[in-house]
Amino acid sequence: MAERFDFRIDAIDGKARTGRIAMLRGETRTPAFMPVGTAATVKAMKPEAVHKTGADIILGNTYHLMLRPGAERMARLGGLHSFMNWSRPILTDSGGYQVMSLSDLNKLTEEGVEFRSHLDGSKHMLTPERSMEIQRLLGSDIVMAFDECPRADRPFAEIEASMAMSMRWAKRSRDAFDAGGEHAQRAALFGIQQGALDEGLRGRSAAALREIGFDGYAIGGLAVGEGQEAMFATLDFAPDQLPEDAPRYLMGVGKPDDLVGAVERGIDMFDCVLPSRSGRNGQAFTWTGPINLRNARFAEDLEPLDPRCACDTCATYSRAYVHHLIKAGEILGAMLMTEHNIAFYQQLMQAMRDAIAAGQFARFASDFRRDYLKT
Numbered sequence: 001m002a003e004r005f006d007f008r009i010d011a012i013d014g015k016a017r018t019g020r021i022a023m024l025r026g027e028t029r030t031p032a033f034m035p036v037g038t039a040a041t042v043k044a045m046k047p048e049a050v051h052k053t054g055a056d057i058i059l060g061n062t063y064h065l066m067l068r069p070g071a072e073r074m075a076r077l078g079g080l081h082s083f084m085n086w087s088r089p090i091l092t093d094s095g096g097y098q099v100m101s102l103s104d105l106n107k108l109t110e111e112g113v114e115f116r117s118h119l120d121g122s123k124h125m126l127t128p129e130r131s132m133e134i135q136r137l138l139g140s141d142i143v144m145a146f147d148e149c150p151r152a153d154r155p156f157a158e159i160e161a162s163m164a165m166s167m168r169w170a171k172r173s174r175d176a177f178d179a180g181g182e183h184a185q186r187a188a189l190f191g192i193q194q195g196a197l198d199e200g201l202r203g204r205s206a207a208a209l210r211e212i213g214f215d216g217y218a219i220g221g222l223a224v225g226e227g228q229e230a231m232f233a234t235l236d237f238a239p240d241q242l243p244e245d246a247p248r249y250l251m252g253v254g255k256p257d258d259l260v261g262a263v264e265r266g267i268d269m270f271d272c273v274l275p276s277r278s279g280r281n282g283q284a285f286t287w288t289g290p291i292n293l294r295n296a297r298f299a300e301d302l303e304p305l306d307p308r309c310a311c312d313t314c315a316t317y318s319r320a321y322v323h324h325l326i327k328a329g330e331i332l333g334a335m336l337m338t339e340h341n342i343a344f345y346q347q348l349m350q351a352m353r354d355a356i357a358a359g360q361f362a363r364f365a366s367d368f369r370r371d372y373l374k375t
Contacts, residue, residue, distance in 0.1 A: 005188040005215045007247050011357045015239070015266040018356040021216075021247060023141050024186050025081070026088045028056040030247065031263045031352055033345045034091060034271040039064045040084040043276050044331075044338040047086040053311065053339065054346030057089040057141075059271045062134050063098035066124070067117050071137040079139030091142035091271070093251070094131045094173075094192075097149045097220075108148065110165065128172035136183040143189045144218065145173035152196040152226040163194040163201050167208040174212050188215035190249060196221050197230055199237050206241035216247040219267070223252040232261050239266035256285055256348055257372055260365050263352050275345050279337035282326045285344045289372050293337065298323040311343035 009019040021028040035042045035050055038061045042050050050058065060080055065071065077083050080090060096113070106115035112127030128146040135143040147166040150159055170191050177189045191214035195201030209217060219238050222231045231253075239248050249269035250262050259270055275285065282294040286306035291298075293305075304314035305322065313322075313336045325333030355364035 004186055007216070007245070009245075011359075013356045013359050013361040014264065016263050016352070016356045016361045017266060017268060018353045019268070021089075023089050023188065025141055026056065028089055028269075029349075029353060030268040031259075031349055031356075032056060032269050033259065033349050034059045034269065035342050035345075036061075036271055036273045036276065037084065037086075037090075038273070039068070040080060042338075042342070044280060044334045045276075045342065047084055049339060050086075050342060051088065053343040054350060055342065057091060058086060060090050060092045060138060060140065061098065062092050062095035062131060062138070062144075063126075065092075065138060066095065066126075066134050067119055071134040075137040075139075079137075081139055089141040090139075091190075092135045092138055092140035092144065094144040094146040095126055095134070096131070096147050097252075110168075112146075112169075113148075128169045129176040132173055132176035132180060136177075136180045136187075139183070141187055142216070143177060143187055145170045145189065145191045145214070147192045147194060147220060149194070149221050149224065150196065151224050152221065152230070154196070156198070159194075159196045159198065160201055163196075163205050166192065166194045167205060167212075170209060170214075171212050174214070190214055190216040190218050190247075192218040192220040192251070193238060193242065194221050197226060197234050199234075202234070202238050203241050206238075210243065214246070216249060216269075217242040218249040218251050218269075220251050222250065223254055223258075223272075228255075228258060228261070231258070232265070235262055235265040235267065256345070257369060259345075259348065260352065260368055263356075264361070264365055275341035276338045279339075279341040280334040282333075282337065283341075284322075284337055285341050287344075287368075287371055289374065293319065293323050293326050293333075295323075305337075305340050306344065309340065309344055310347065311340050313337075313340040313343075 006022040009017050011018050019030050035055050035058050037058045106113050114125050131146040146169050148162045150162045191209040193205045195205045242248055247268045250267045253270050254272050284291050284305045287308045298319040301319040355361045
């Protein structure tokens, strides 16, 4: 049987790393992209289809699942894995970002965040302890510490105070997780580095997280409007502040070229709603850049979405057919586009893993950008 949590680096090329995270429910190959299953589903896809794309792990959302169907109900129904028929690892976020971004009425204190549900206006309190409890009830394999995520354009003093509070919450998350009984013996806990774009704040955050001790470390507070150049500038130093022998997870990222640039800078894990959301809106990602299937130029195009893609959609359906489905508002259009986009992201991750293992990542990244970003 696999260990509770074991991270192994198999190869390093520059700062790019490839390896494996072994957990009780299976291995996750890194660099890894986690499709987002916000409400116990990757929208428009069956779980078995998600796994067929090459995904080893998915993400579930604490905020949405605590509101509907409810964490206690989920536990009575056997936990998130059984409920959604996904037997492999699941990482759950802490709920903090959604509390701040989706609720217009929230009150932030040292204790936690009091907020009203965006569904029915009911009042709730989310604290580090409650976040750990919810993730335990869901049966998460990788639990995220509870934090606050301010925008990078907030005043320095606000970002500093928020980071310091998030580190206090990280310690409370650690203590509550460790008190979680059997779940703590089979799950992992990740801390989240904060500090916006400031190297000094992020260094202080990393030091606090190291002192507490976590199985993995996430970089939070990016992909919130600062732009790719600023994000990459932060990633030039932020991953190096975190332990080398633990996974580094960049939260909420991103576009394919974001992923390549982040792996260049030492990131091991990603999640983002972009491939599924874009698919539902008619955008397909390809090795030569994104294409909009709503465009009339695809109406009689018998090519697959991407001739280099090995997914079932590209093997079976033409751009003309998918264009028709999208223009007609047919559900199958969203299904086929989402399948392709998730598969493309997984193929990109595999290509990066192979390039790192072969010591050819710099060439791969250069060739990828040449083809993907061409105008």
